[in-house]
Each structure stands twice: as structure tokens, then as C-alpha cells.
Amino acid sequence: MAKVSMREVADRAGVSVGTVSHVVNGSSKVAEATAAKVNAAIEELGFVRNAAARQLRSGHSSSLGLVVLDTANPFFASVAHGARQACDEAGLSLLIGDSGTDEARESKYVDLFAEQRVNGLLVTPTGSDLSGLESIASRGTPVMLVDRDSNGYALSSVTVDNIAGGRLALDHIIAGGCTRPAFIGGQQSLPQVADRLTGARERAGQAGLELPVFDTAELTILAGRDAGEKVVALTDDQRPDAVFCANDLLAVGFMQAVIMFSDLRIPEDIAIVGYDDIDYAFSTIVPLTSVRQPAELLGRTAVEALLQENALASDEHHDRQFTPELVVRGSTRPV
Amino acid sequence: MAKVSMREVADRAGVSVGTVSHVVNGSSKVAEATAAKVNAAIEELGFVRNAAARQLRSGHSSSLGLVVLDTANPFFASVAHGARQACDEAGLSLLIGDSGTDEARESKYVDLFAEQRVNGLLVTPTGSDLSGLESIASRGTPVMLVDRDSNGYALSSVTVDNIAGGRLALDHIIAGGCTRPAFIGGQQSLPQVADRLTGARERAGQAGLELPVFDTAELTILAGRDAGEKVVALTDDQRPDAVFCANDLLAVGFMQAVIMFSDLRIPEDIAIVGYDDIDYAFSTIVPLTSVRQPAELLGRTAVEALLQENALASDEHHDRQFTPELVVRGSTRPV
DNA sequence: CAACAGTATTGAAACGTTTCAATCACTTCA
DNA sequence: TGAAGTGATTGAAACGTTTCAATACTGTTG
Structure with missing residues (x-):
């Protein structure tokens, strides 16, 4: 007792x-x-x-902190899983924080982990100002950006090329003969979303097409369903014949709405492309075409790169980037 | 620096x-x-x-530890989400461990959290011997079992009635006119799985039906697909006309296999019932009938009950139980 | 038998906070 | 003018480890 x-x-x-x-x-x-x-x-x-006494005396914690945008999102669940595996192998424990794309919550977790004297911090930042993280890094806690590039700040990063992903999606939509594509996505302040849109818009423009944007409040199934309801309510000549969704959750919800609230056929009347290629993409009512990101590898690489830079004790910073890949299924027209 | x-x-x-x-x-x-x-x-x-010094001196950590079977499983992701919300509201931070249904990993995390002097421990245990947890509890670290009842040990718990869930599933299958039901599920050492089978078998027996079991190695989409391949390969008179899957991931995989490797119609030739009612159940190729568990509420209640018992400082233990509910969709025959 | 080399064990400092009784510097009041 | 009261600040102990120099043993060797 x-x-x-x-x-x-x-x-x-x-x-x-x-x-x-x-x-x-x-x-x-x-x-x-x-x-x-x-x-x-x-x-x-x-x-x-008593871990506290142990750590106080010995000076370090043998743990890493990870702060992601949303642990309920399967993409980040996979990232966390990969990171956890890498930590296990290195004999470290992993603390996970969920910012819910809220800057205050994010910095709450960052501060908490910094007080904990974690050996390193893996962060997918919400906002664009990374100077706080930069100063934490400069004070000796290694920081690795996950799914977000350093963009001039003195920080290292591991990312997947979102612009290339956007291009992949639109190229495929255009190759299928669609002429009225649209983008479904919210929180465009997130560079992940903005970059996907940039790549998509670039290709649409090259094909002489517009790319209207349907904004959503979040990146969830529910938000996708709302967007879908709005889209199917449009007249035939206004309605897009293909949508590129900023992530698979949106795409899943969008598909639900199309099926529930319209007689439109997928992909003949409206094609759908998602992003992330989560496990369930294959099991949707119409199997979902999606841009695949190596999520687990991203998490694992982030941890390994952090430990490696840490060991070198150099203050150089590196941006590592993976390339996404298109997975074609039934929700888009064959090429 | x-x-x-x-x-x-x-x-x-x-x-x-x-x-x-x-x-x-x-x-x-x-x-x-x-x-x-x-x-x-x-x-x-x-x-x-410095959190270590702070905690050493003040004696407590203002954090809770949660150890679940598999964070990649949406059910546990929801449980964790509910727990996290409750922790946030109480001003506590939540540490999460993933045992992967491995007893060694489980006790690694339990030990880690105990050394951390967490204010309480929420655990979904893998094995049947809870004496280790019991002695931790008796030494002053409050323990709350999550999704697992105390079964005679001096521990408190929050659960959902899995036997009732099994009954719900089979009642529905039988009411739809199916006469050759089967159970798809692995890791029957897990009481969650065993209880669902028990409830299902009880109802099958009352209707004078057999309930053959197709064993799976894990409770994942991939394992479900494997089981599905085996089932569709059976001859018409051997093949079940309805399957009750131990969770939705299995059901999703099973459905994939039916669609890919056979011409069987769902639900006419084979009906499918899942368990958990994860967000994606609604989006599957044929929308999935499933037994819904209040996952977030489970996590939230576990935290709140732990804090409450903690505050009372009584050494009484309580088992709290929720009741599951059947959600009927297209993967089963209408009643 | 003295000197020596290992081993095994000990004692005490240090880690960075929190906490609380003690002190200090002012006001206010009689 | 002295006493009492108030509010701000200080000083030092204590939390439970790790770590390392110092000490106590036990054999071994010349």
C-alpha cells in the first residue's frame, strides 16, 4: 500500500x-x-x-514524444504504429499526443514532453509558425517534423510529396476522360491539403480545366458526407463528374452520400479519388481509388532519422521525402 | 542548449x-x-x-496509463479517444501502451507505468491470470479493467456484455431464416471472443442448429480474408449460409473474399454479421450488419470510474457493464 | 607473514524541484 | 512610539535514485 x-x-x-x-x-x-x-x-x-528519481539523477528519460493531428485517423494511426515499432526496437518508450489540429493542444503536448525531458520530439505541426519548435530544438531537444517539411526553419523532416500526389490524382481523373473535376477538402491551412490541391490544380490547368473547391470543416467521414450531399444536389451541368478528396475519410463519406442521396453511378456519373489508401479503401461500397502514402514507413523513418541525427550530434538538418503512388480501383473510370 | x-x-x-x-x-x-x-x-x-524533479518531490504524476490489445483496431482507437477526452477534462495526461495481445509486452507497459507512478492504470488484459494486476492494485496503484470483467479478482471493471452481443447476432441470423450459421473468430483465449461465441452458441442450440467455428490467427482484415477464402471454397451443402464474425475487421476481410473469390450473393447466399460497428462498417461493399459497442463511452467511463473510486479511497470494487445493440444493414436478410 | 590484487560492498553527494516555517519590510492602530 | 498585523520573500529540508571514490573482505604470492 x-x-x-x-x-x-x-x-x-x-x-x-x-x-x-x-x-x-x-x-x-x-x-x-x-x-x-x-x-x-x-x-x-x-x-x-521510482522512475522520477531515476531520471532526475541520471538526466534522461529514454522516451520519445510524438504529436500528431488526429489519432483516430487511420493514416496517423499507421504512422504511430511504425514509430512505436522503431521505438520498441531501440528500447525507447513512445508517448503520443493528439493535437486535434488545435495549436493550443499541440503546444500543450510539446511542453509536456519537453518537461518530461524526452530524448526527442516528433511533431506534425498544425500551424505555419515553427519558431517555437525551432527554439526547442536549439535548446537541445532534437525535433523531427513528420509529414511536414521544414520550409526554411532549422529543423529536420520526413515527408511524402503531396504535390506529386495531387498530380497523380488529377492525371488519372483526366486520363479517364472526366472534364469537370472538383476538389473536396477542408482545413486548407494544412500544407498537406494545400499541396495536394496545388498539384491537382496544376494538372487541371495544364489540361485547360477548372478545379472548383468544395470546402469541408474537417477531414472526417461525416464532413465528406456533408460535402457529398451538397454535390449531388447540384444540377447535372453544374455537378462535377469527378472528385479528388483530400483524404480517404472524406472520400468514404462522399461515397456514402452519393449512394444514399442520388442515383448517380460511380464511376460513370461521378468518379472518386481518395488519399492515403487506408486499409478500408478496398472494402468500400465501390472500392476506392486512392493515392497511397507509406504511413508506417514514415513513422519508422522519423524515429530512426531522429536517433541517427541525435547520435551524430551534428546540427545539420535534413529533409527526407517519400513519393506517393496511385492505387486504381473501381471508383474511377479505367484509362 | x-x-x-x-x-x-x-x-x-x-x-x-x-x-x-x-x-x-x-x-x-x-x-x-x-x-x-x-x-x-x-x-x-x-x-x-523538470518534470522528474517536480514529480519526485511532489509525489505524484498527474497521468494515467492505458494498455490496450491493439491500437490499430478502430474499436480500441475509440476507447482510447474516449479515455483521452476524459483525461483532458480532468487535467491528466494519458500514456498509451499497445500490448498486441502479447503478455510480455503487456507487463512491460504495466511495469513502465507503475515505475512512472501513474495515478491509475487502465488495462485490457491479454491473459487470464490477473493476480499481477491485483497485487499492483493492492499496493496502491488503482487499476481498472477495460472490456474485461474482474472474474473474482479484487479489481474494478468496465465492460460490454459480450454474451448478450453473441445472442443478438444469432437471433438476427436465425430470424432471417438462415439454417447453417457459422462463427468466424480467432484467439478464443480472449474472453471477449469466447463470450461472443458462448452467447451465439446458446441461441443456435435453442434453435436446434449447429455452430461450426472457423478459427483465425488474428482479428484483422487479412485474417478475415483468409477465412473467407476457405469458406467460399466449400461445397454448397457444406458452406454456411450466415457467418457471425468476432469483430468487424474480420467481417470486412471476409466480405472481400466472398466478393473476390466467389459469385455468392450477400446476403441471399451468405449473410454476414460483424461486431463493434466501427465507422467503416457503413461503407463496406455491402453495408455491414454489426453489433455496436459504445467504445468511446467505455473509455470515458473507465477513466471517470477510476478517478471516482480513487477519490473515495474505498477498497470496494465494482463491475460496470454496458449493453450492446444490433445495427441492421444490408449484409443480412431482412426479418 | 607481509604485501598485494581482486571483488564485494558501502557511504555520501548530487540531481531540480516543492514546501513550509522563518524572516523581512512595511502599514496600521492604539 | 511601540506593538501587531500583513504580505512578500527566503532558506533549507526532503523526495528516491545513481554513481563513484573509498573501504572491507578474501585469497594468493613471494
């Missing part, structure tokens, strides 16, 4: 505190008989080492 | 360490001018409070 300290274990076993510490950590040779006595005392008293 | 302590801030501001502490924590009245000087020094030096 009461908390047991090494002091009490030492008394019980008839040895000094230092010896107990050595037994617990294997940090020095201890005679077998002594170790046995100590272990018995630990068992009897239910001693549990 | 170097770590800055209160000592240095105090020197810089020309005050004592105690005053700095008071400024940082607002724990005592400090003159406005003094506070300003201290804050300036903090700013200039980039002081970040």
Missing part, C-alpha cells in the same frame, strides 16, 4: 542502498547470495523503482 | 529559488514586479521545468 523505497529494501535485506541499486540495474558485480537476499526483499515488499 | 534550472533563473532575476517556483506555479502571492523579472529571466534563458 505505502510506497516502498530502496532504503526499506536495503534495511530488510541487510545491505546498503547502493547494493540494492546494483542488483536492480545489474550495474556492478554483486555476490549471488546478496543478490538473492535483495531480490527476496524486493519481492516481499513489492518494491517498484 | 544546456539545461537551465531554477537556480540559474533565480540568480539571473536576483531572487531565491523558492520565489521562482512560486512564480512558475502560482502557488503563492508574488509581487507583480518580481514576477515580471522572473518571467523575463525564464524567457531569456529558455527555462523548462
Whole structure:
């Protein structure tokens, strides 16, 4: 019930505190008989080492902090999964924070992790001002941007090329013969979304096409459904014949709305392209064409790169970038 | 760059360490001018409070630990989400561990959190021996079982009635006129799975039906697809005309296999019932009938109940149970 | 038997906070 | 003018480890 300290274990076993510490950590040779006595005392008293004291004395925490935009989003769930695996392999524990694309919550977690003296910080920032992270990095806590490039700040990053992803999507839509594409996406302050739109708009422009934007409040299934309801309510000549959704959740919701609230056929009357290629994309009512990002690899690479730069102790910063890939399924017209 | 302590801030501001502490924590009245000087020094030096020292001295951590079976599973993602919200509201931070239904990993996280001196521990245990958790609880770290009942151990729990869920599923299948139901599910050592089977088998028996079991290695989409391949390969008179899957991921995978590898119609030739009613269940190729569990509420309730029992400081233990509910969609025959 | 080399163990400082009794500097009141 | 009261600030102990120099043992060797 009461908390047991090494002091009490030492008394019980008839040895000094230092010896107990050595037994617990294997940090020095201890005679077998002594170790046995100590272990018995630990068992009897239910001693549990106090991480705070341990860390205070030794100076570091052997943990990493990860702050993402939304843990309920399968893309970030995969990123977190990859990061967790890499941490496990490195013998580190991973603390996860969910900012919900809210800057205040983000900095709450960043501060929390900094106070925790994590060995490093992996962040997908919400806002555009990264000077706070930069100064944390300059004060000695390594920072790695995840799914967001450094954009001039003195920070390292691991990203997937969102502009290229946008191009892939529109190229495919245009190749399928669609002439009235539209973009479904919200929170365009997020560079991920903005870049996808930029790449898409570039290709649409090259083909002499407009690319109207249907704004959504969030990047969720529900928001996608709302957008879908608006789109199917349009007259035939106003309605897009293809939509590129900023992520798969939007695409899933959009598809639901098309099927529930209209007789439009997918892809003949309206084609749908998503982004992320989450596991469920394959199981949707009409299997979803999507731009695939290597999410787990992103998380894993972020951790590994952080540890590596950390080990080198250099203050150089690197931007690492992966390339997305189009996965064609039934929700778009064959080329 | 170097770590800055209160000592240095105090020197810089020309005050004592105690005053700095008071400024940082607002724990005592400090003159406005003094506070300003201290804050300036903090700013200039980039002081970040050391959580380890803080916790060592004050004795507690204001955090909770949560260990679940699989964070990639949307059900547990929702549980975690609910728990996180409740923690935020209570001003606590939530540490999450993923056991991957591996007992060793589970106890690694439990130990880690215990060393961290979390204010409480929320666990969905993998194995059946809960004596380890029981002794942790008896030593003063409150433990709450999540999605698993205490089964005689001196522990509190929050669960959803899995036997009732199994009954719901089979009742619906039978009411639709199916006569050869089967159960798709793996890891029957998990009580969640075993109970669903128990409830289903009870109802099948009452209707005079067999309930063959197709075992799967895991509870994932991939495992469901494998099971589906086996089932569709059976001859017409051997093949079940309805399957009850232990969770939605299995059901999604199973459905993929039916559609890819057979001409069977859903639900006419084979009906499918899932479990959990994850967000995507509605978006599957044929919308999935599923047994819904209040996942977020489960997580939230677990946190709130833990804090409440903690505050009462009583050593009584309570089992709280929610009731699942059937959501009928197109993957089963209408009644 | 003295000197020596290992081992095993000990003791105490240090880590950076929080906390609380003690002190200090002013006012106010009688 | 002295006493009492008020509010701001200080000083030092304590939290439970780790770590390392110092010490106590145990054999071994010349």
C-alpha cells in the first residue's frame, strides 16, 4: 500500500542502498547470495523503482514524444504504429499526443514532453509558425517534423510529396476522360491539403480545366458526407463528374452520400479519388481509388532519422521525402 | 542548449529559488514586479521545468496509463479517444501502451507505468491470470479493467456484455431464416471472443442448429480474408449460409473474399454479421450488419470510474457493464 | 607473514524541484 | 512610539535514485 523505497529494501535485506541499486540495474558485480537476499526483499515488499528519481539523477528519460493531428485517423494511426515499432526496437518508450489540429493542444503536448525531458520530439505541426519548435530544438531537444517539411526553419523532416500526389490524382481523373473535376477538402491551412490541391490544380490547368473547391470543416467521414450531399444536389451541368478528396475519410463519406442521396453511378456519373489508401479503401461500397502514402514507413523513418541525427550530434538538418503512388480501383473510370 | 534550472533563473532575476517556483506555479502571492523579472529571466534563458524533479518531490504524476490489445483496431482507437477526452477534462495526461495481445509486452507497459507512478492504470488484459494486476492494485496503484470483467479478482471493471452481443447476432441470423450459421473468430483465449461465441452458441442450440467455428490467427482484415477464402471454397451443402464474425475487421476481410473469390450473393447466399460497428462498417461493399459497442463511452467511463473510486479511497470494487445493440444493414436478410 | 590484487560492498553527494516555517519590510492602530 | 498585523520573500529540508571514490573482505604470492 505505502510506497516502498530502496532504503526499506536495503534495511530488510541487510545491505546498503547502493547494493540494492546494483542488483536492480545489474550495474556492478554483486555476490549471488546478496543478490538473492535483495531480490527476496524486493519481492516481499513489492518494491517498484521510482522512475522520477531515476531520471532526475541520471538526466534522461529514454522516451520519445510524438504529436500528431488526429489519432483516430487511420493514416496517423499507421504512422504511430511504425514509430512505436522503431521505438520498441531501440528500447525507447513512445508517448503520443493528439493535437486535434488545435495549436493550443499541440503546444500543450510539446511542453509536456519537453518537461518530461524526452530524448526527442516528433511533431506534425498544425500551424505555419515553427519558431517555437525551432527554439526547442536549439535548446537541445532534437525535433523531427513528420509529414511536414521544414520550409526554411532549422529543423529536420520526413515527408511524402503531396504535390506529386495531387498530380497523380488529377492525371488519372483526366486520363479517364472526366472534364469537370472538383476538389473536396477542408482545413486548407494544412500544407498537406494545400499541396495536394496545388498539384491537382496544376494538372487541371495544364489540361485547360477548372478545379472548383468544395470546402469541408474537417477531414472526417461525416464532413465528406456533408460535402457529398451538397454535390449531388447540384444540377447535372453544374455537378462535377469527378472528385479528388483530400483524404480517404472524406472520400468514404462522399461515397456514402452519393449512394444514399442520388442515383448517380460511380464511376460513370461521378468518379472518386481518395488519399492515403487506408486499409478500408478496398472494402468500400465501390472500392476506392486512392493515392497511397507509406504511413508506417514514415513513422519508422522519423524515429530512426531522429536517433541517427541525435547520435551524430551534428546540427545539420535534413529533409527526407517519400513519393506517393496511385492505387486504381473501381471508383474511377479505367484509362 | 544546456539545461537551465531554477537556480540559474533565480540568480539571473536576483531572487531565491523558492520565489521562482512560486512564480512558475502560482502557488503563492508574488509581487507583480518580481514576477515580471522572473518571467523575463525564464524567457531569456529558455527555462523548462523538470518534470522528474517536480514529480519526485511532489509525489505524484498527474497521468494515467492505458494498455490496450491493439491500437490499430478502430474499436480500441475509440476507447482510447474516449479515455483521452476524459483525461483532458480532468487535467491528466494519458500514456498509451499497445500490448498486441502479447503478455510480455503487456507487463512491460504495466511495469513502465507503475515505475512512472501513474495515478491509475487502465488495462485490457491479454491473459487470464490477473493476480499481477491485483497485487499492483493492492499496493496502491488503482487499476481498472477495460472490456474485461474482474472474474473474482479484487479489481474494478468496465465492460460490454459480450454474451448478450453473441445472442443478438444469432437471433438476427436465425430470424432471417438462415439454417447453417457459422462463427468466424480467432484467439478464443480472449474472453471477449469466447463470450461472443458462448452467447451465439446458446441461441443456435435453442434453435436446434449447429455452430461450426472457423478459427483465425488474428482479428484483422487479412485474417478475415483468409477465412473467407476457405469458406467460399466449400461445397454448397457444406458452406454456411450466415457467418457471425468476432469483430468487424474480420467481417470486412471476409466480405472481400466472398466478393473476390466467389459469385455468392450477400446476403441471399451468405449473410454476414460483424461486431463493434466501427465507422467503416457503413461503407463496406455491402453495408455491414454489426453489433455496436459504445467504445468511446467505455473509455470515458473507465477513466471517470477510476478517478471516482480513487477519490473515495474505498477498497470496494465494482463491475460496470454496458449493453450492446444490433445495427441492421444490408449484409443480412431482412426479418 | 607481509604485501598485494581482486571483488564485494558501502557511504555520501548530487540531481531540480516543492514546501513550509522563518524572516523581512512595511502599514496600521492604539 | 511601540506593538501587531500583513504580505512578500527566503532558506533549507526532503523526495528516491545513481554513481563513484573509498573501504572491507578474501585469497594468493613471494
